[in-house]
Amino acid sequence: MRSIRVEAVTEPKRSALEAYTRQGRNRFESLLQEFVEIPSVSMDPSCRDDIQRMADLAVRTLQSMGATAKKVSTPGNPVVFGRFRQNRRFPTVTIYNHLDVQPAGEPEWRRTPFKFEIKGNRYLGRGATDDKGPAITALMAARYAVENRIPLNIQFVWELEEEIGSPNFESFVKTMRHDLRTDSVIVSDTIWVAAGRPSIPYGLRGMVAARLLLETGKKDVHSGLTGGAARNPVAELCQIVAACHDAKTGGVTIPGFYRDVMPPRLHEIREFAASGFRVSHFKKAHGLLDLRTHKGLKVMRRIWSEPTFEVHGISGGYQGPGVKTAIAPRAEAKVSMRLVPLQDPQKVLRLLRQHVKRMNPDVRVIPEGYLRPYLGACSGPYAQAARRAYRYAFGRDPAFIREGGSIGAVVTLERHLGVPILFLGLSLPEHGYHAPNEYFDWGQASGGIRAFVKYFTEISRIRS
Numbered sequence: 001m002r003s004i005r006v007e008a009v010t011e012p013k014r015s016a017l018e019a020y021t022r023q024g025r026n027r028f029e030s031l032l033q034e035f036v037e038i039p040s041v042s043m044d045p046s047c048r049d050d051i052q053r054m055a056d057l058a059v060r061t062l063q064s065m066g067a068t069a070k071k072v073s074t075p076g077n078p079v080v081f082g083r084f085r086q087n088r089r090f091p092t093v094t095i096y097n098h099l100d101v102q103p104a105g106e107p108e109w110r111r112t113p114f115k116f117e118i119k120g121n122r123y124l125g126r127g128a129t130d131d132k133g134p135a136i137t138a139l140m141a142a143r144y145a146v147e148n149r150i151p152l153n154i155q156f157v158w159e160l161e162e163e164i165g166s167p168n169f170e171s172f173v174k175t176m177r178h179d180l181r182t183d184s185v186i187v188s189d190t191i192w193v194a195a196g197r198p199s200i201p202y203g204l205r206g207m208v209a210a211r212l213l214l215e216t217g218k219k220d221v222h223s224g225l226t227g228g229a230a231r232n233p234v235a236e237l238c239q240i241v242a243a244c245h246d247a248k249t250g251g252v253t254i255p256g257f258y259r260d261v262m263p264p265r266l267h268e269i270r271e272f273a274a275s276g277f278r279v280s281h282f283k284k285a286h287g288l289l290d291l292r293t294h295k296g297l298k299v300m301r302r303i304w305s306e307p308t309f310e311v312h313g314i315s316g317g318y319q320g321p322g323v324k325t326a327i328a329p330r331a332e333a334k335v336s337m338r339l340v341p342l343q344d345p346q347k348v349l350r351l352l353r354q355h356v357k358r359m360n361p362d363v364r365v366i367p368e369g370y371l372r373p374y375l376g377a378c379s380g381p382y383a384q385a386a387r388r389a390y391r392y393a394f395g396r397d398p399a400f401i402r403e404g405g406s407i408g409a410v411v412t413l414e415r416h417l418g419v420p421i422l423f424l425g426l427s428l429p430e431h432g433y434h435a436p437n438e439y440f441d442w443g444q445a446s447g448g449i450r451a452f453v454k455y456f457t458e459i460s461r462i463r464s
């Protein structure tokens with residue numbers, strides 16, 4: 001067992017840190033503007049050049065702050081690696097963020113998604129909160145830590161394929177294994193339970209995504225001439241989707257699906273209950289008119305610690321105004337399943353395939369990526385440091401919760417680096433992760449700088 005020593009390190013001076021944060025606001029805003037105005041949509045092949053521009057800007061930004069930085073190529077998009085290396089005897093922390101963003105085609109956008117705008121304390125634009133704002137926040141805090149000689153080496157890993165499931169992140173970690181040596185990792189890409197209530201997730205759901213394809217003809221046919229005899233691929237896919245889950249309750253009906261699910265332990269449920277989660281806030285933040293259940297604890301358990309089946313879209317057939325009485329020749333359903341510890345994505349995909357095959361052998365199941373679920377620790381010196389950091393910066397203890405989303409890089413980092421991973425997220429539910437009219441705000445950014453600086457101070461004392 002490794003022994004852990006805790007050394008004396010001077011506290012950050014609150015007044016100096018406040019002044020640094022205040023004076024850095026303009027710089028933060030202009031950096032965020034530059035970052036947001038590059039549409040680094042990893043899902044969209046037409047944004048390939050923007051991804052490269054984003055990586056180049058990230059390298060220049062790290063260098064302008066005094067870090068060394070480079071673009072590391074992978075078979076897909078590059079990963080940006082930067083570092084402030086002060087002394088090899090100091091402990092090292094690696095901060096993970098991603099600089100690719102979700103597409104922004106939703107009709108609800110009230111303004112151009114890739115035009116940055118400041119409205120009071122709010123920073124509007126796609127990627128502002130997920131995850132460009134938190135990345136710049138961490139960088140500004142690191143700059144402060146270096147200027148003020150906090151004895152810590154700080155490294156940055158900025159990915160550009162997070163929103164497509166990190167298909168090449170493992171190849172990056174393997175090539176960079178030597179440079180990536182670190183004592184701990186921070187992932188800053190998560191959402192608080194509510195404004196004013198910091199939270200630290202220690203678990204993430206995994207995911208399997210797939211397309212279901214069915215072709216039953218070569219062209220559109222007339223429902224008067226062929227209807228009744230012709231097969232209808234849209235309807236057959238609806239039947240498959242219905243047979244995979246109960247749309248009313250959300251319960252998954254794929255045989256064997258729940259077999260490996262590990263339910264949350266009692267102390268976890270107690271933490272959930274004390275997290276400050278409110279069903280009304282949850283509904284409002286996400287613009288949900290109704291829910292499958294209205295009990296707070298049930299909602300938390302469902303989004304954090306239970307698996308799901310979702311249909312994201314069924315396409316095929318006529319989509320224009322009115323009704324055109326044609327029968328489509330082919331259809332496609334886009335589905336995914338969120339997984340929880342100890343479900344195995346490959347095994348779940350196999351169960352889906354078997355179930356679909358039994359129902360309708362003509363339907364092709366095309367996998368579109370998978371991620372393992374993750375369960376980390378909610379105690380120990382790093383969790384303690386994070387607890388102190390949030391209390392120092394935001395005046396409240398964080399709640400330890402799980403998160404319903406998936407971050408593929410986390411599982412990869414855990415497997416290859418084998419060091420503690422802590423989540424220091426700054427986004428709020430109302431910021432609109434993956435949603436139209438996304439924004440970040442100065443309250444979270446300035447508090448975030450304070451929190452990171454305090455966290456750096458705390459962990460610089462941990463010598464393993």
Ligand SMILES: [Zn+2]
Pocket residue numbers: 098130131162189
């Ligand atoms: Zn993100």
